[in-house]
Amino acid sequence: MNEAFADQVVLLGRRSVVRTVRQPANVVFPLVFPLLILAVNAGGLDAATRLPGFPTDSFVAFALAIPFIQGALFATMNAGTDLARDIQTGFLNRLSLTPMRGVALLTGQLGGVVTLGLVQAVVYLAVGLAVGVRLESGPLGALVLLAFALVVSLGFGALGAFAALRTGSGEAVQGLFPVFFVFLFISSMNMPRNLIEIDWFRVAATVNPVSYLIECVRSLIITGWDAEALALGFGIAGAITIVAVALAAVSLRTRLTRS
């Protein structure tokens, strides 16, 4: 039974990865666009490092955290859209007639998202190192960063899966994009929270969980080992993951019952 379950997970995970890889737009865009934004922001905002109290003299190092979160966001949209397409085309209905277990579908789908998230994280890290960023936390920090990227991909992927299973519509999943976009922009992505001058923006960035995800990655790059930033980042990413996976599992059960 366990072997059969593992087979199901591997098959569905491989299908998830292969399907994404076969759509170049779904691979290239999440990889290239965050790097493009990084290049634009790093070039345009480099002067901001001259502000008193700015934590580093390299804006590339400061902004390198953003692609990790932005890339996960794009991957979430793609994964959710693919799952929604499975529902719309009737693939899920046909799958429910087989001995496949629902949890294998979810695990396989999320396995594919995590694999791609990890590939993205490695690319972002490699680009950062190639343009001269040095991780203050050293090689072990790079491993922690990749582990964090994995958790974030899993959490965001589960959110995308939840949206897809709940609505069964690719358009609805895509409609989440602006919501995530707001969370990303109203955060500490471009400025440390203590240097944000506008009060309401600083408060919004402080209560925005995405700020802590970005600051967790950023701490490994520009600070070194910051236990508070790591605890907050992993804690929030973990909480998002647990809640999203639980919601996705419940929605899957409902969806399979309907099927």
Place this chain on the structure above:
Amino acid sequence: MRALAVAEGVAWRTLHNVFTNPSLFIPSLLFPLFFFVAFAGGLSRVEEVPGFDFPSGYTAFQFVFVLLQSAAFGGVFTGFGIARDFESGFARRLLLAAPNRTGIVAGYAVAALVRWLVTAAILTAVALIAGMQVGGDGVDLFGLYVLALVVNLAAILWASGVAMRLRTMQAGPVMQMPVFLVLFFAPVYVPLSLLEGWIHALAAVNPVTRVLEAGRGLLDGSPTDVGPAFAVTIGLALVLSVWALRGLRSAERAG
């Protein structure tokens, strides 16, 4: 006269589709507002960077960029609609029915303009509520909005040229990405003099830099390089009108 009637029909239909379908109108309205809030709100401290000199303040500095960006993307979003019309088969029927096909391009351009005017009005209202200081007088502000209007025209001509050549929604990134790049490789966050390295080299030769700086000068009440900025945008619009009309011919040939 026939071109005018076609343009009117196409513009009315496009605007009706946009304003009665929130999923089409709201993103083109919300994105400039997000950018404005994120840039003007989150980065306001940047005006304290040594060498930053813009008397009207950072909110006004960013407003001009977001206004021009909304003008450009208003054109691009209308281009998405043209691609959608080709995918659904409507554009093919339109090509058969229109007695003067140049009016089709003109109609889409008018629709893009009206759509952007609504966005610009809301964006301006939000900026004023947020406390934006305006240094320019009525003539300066008129100049700023006319400049943005020409940017909108250039963008819709670019997008319609792409949409009529490729005739698929998958052409979206082809319409969007060059506009995005040319806008963001300008001095978005700080004046040109504060940029360094490769981004300075790129921004110095990017024609949008001149447009952006002229727009900021107009809002601030200290116009600079307004003539060259208008020359660049009008020249671009003229070149892109040829691009759009040749795209129309390409669509005609494809049947």
